[in-house]
Amino acid sequence: GAGVSQSPRYKVAKRGQDVALRCDPISGHVSLFWYQQALGQGPEFLTYFQNEAQLDKSGLPSDRFFAERPEGSVSTLKIQRTQQEDSAVYLCASSLRRDYYNEQFFGPGTRLTVL
Amino acid sequence: GNSVTQMEGPVTLSEEAFLTINCTYTATGYPSLFWYVQYPGEGLQLLLKATKADDKGSNKGFEATYRKETTSFHLEKGSVQVSDSAVYFCALRSGANSKLTFGKGITLSVRP
Numbered sequence: 600g601a602g603v604s605q606s607p608r609y610k611v612a613k614r615g616q617d618v619a620l621r622c623d624p625i626s627g628h629v630s631l632f633w634y635q636q637a638l639g640q641g642p643e644f645l646t647y648f649q650n651e652a653q654l655d656k657s658g659l660p661s662d663r664f665f666a667e668r669p670e671g672s673v674s675t676l677k678i679q680r681t682q683q684e685d686s687a688v689y690l691c692a693s694s695l696r697r698d699y700y701n702e703q704f705f706g707p708g709t710r711l712t713v714l
Numbered sequence: 715g716n717s718v719t720q721m722e723g724p725v726t727l728s729e730e731a732f733l734t735i736n737c738t739y740t741a742t743g744y745p746s747l748f749w750y751v752q753y754p755g756e757g758l759q760l761l762l763k764a765t766k767a768d769d770k771g772s773n774k775g776f777e778a779t780y781r782k783e784t785t786s787f788h789l790e791k792g793s794v795q796v797s798d799s800a801v802y803f804c805a806l807r808s809g810a811n812s813k814l815t816f817g818k819g820i821t822l823s824v825r826p
Contacts, residue, residue: 603757630812641718641803641816642758655813690758694812703814705750705758 601625603706605691611712612681620676620709624693631674632703633666634690642690648674681713716741716815718804723820727794735789735820737778737804745808747771747780747787750816752801761789761802794824 604623612618624631630649634642635658644658650671659666663682668674678685688710692703721736739745749761749771762771767782778789787804804817 632813634814639818641805641818642814644813644815647813658813692758701812702760702763703812707757 603691603693603704605689605706605709607709608707609710609712611714613714614682615680617677617679618681618711620678620689620711622674622676622691622693622706624672624674624691625695625704626672628693628695628704629671630694630696630701630703631668632692632694633674633676634692635660636688636690636708638687645676645689678711681711683713686711686713716745716806716808718806718815718817720804720817720820724823725820726823726825729796729824729826730793731824733789733791733794733798733822735802735804735822737787737789737817739785739787739804739806741785741806741808741815743808745806747778748805748807748814749776749778749787749789750803750805752803752819754800758803794822796824796826798822799824 606621633645636642646666647655648668663679665677688708690708691706694701694703717740719738746765748763750758751761762773764771764780770779776791801819803819805814
């Protein structure tokens with residue numbers, strides 16, 4: 600079946616622009632995660648949803664970052680007034696249940712470049 | 715807080731060589747440990763996992779043993795192939811929180 604998809608795959612923004620990154624999780628997956636991966640680094644946690652509820656947003660680096668999942672499926676990560684330090688690959692992952700041992704399946708990522 | 719430390723890379727090996735990639739961790743409680751792999755142009759994939767001390771995870775000829783006494787989860791393969799060229803990430807998940815904490819990753823290149 601289809602895996603996690605993300606769009607766009609690449610996004611170039613001028614500093615100060617707003618961007619919206621989309622994640623389509625695997626159908627039926629309850630949990631959804633966003634991670635940020637800077638160049639040469641491992642992914643870092645941003646936020647976590649269980650269905651439509653955002654249960655953890657402790658990793659969001661500033662109030663310019665906002666995520667939503669209004670119907671418990673597709674999620675959007677929005678970054679307002681982008682800065683150069685926001686340049687990174689943004690990864691989305693989903694898992695079937697909230698169960699602690701459930702595998703997270705990752706999408707291909709969106710590479711954001713802020714000029 | 716939780717953290718994962720991986721050996722510095724990159725690593726270049728000849729085909730059929732033995733591979734070890736070191737990973738150590740710091741965590742509260744009893745974490746689950748993972749190795750993820752990212753092949754060129756592809757997304758992160760789970761390679762193997764271990765959920766408790768002394769467990770051995772294995773997949774595609776790769777193995778890693780959860781060593782609580784040394785807080786380590788080193789990845790090994792007896793004979794690497796060119797197709798194993800990728801970036802490898804060690805990660806942990808601890809406590810009630812489902813989020814993963816990753817190491818920096820290491821790039822493996824295998825030459826024919």
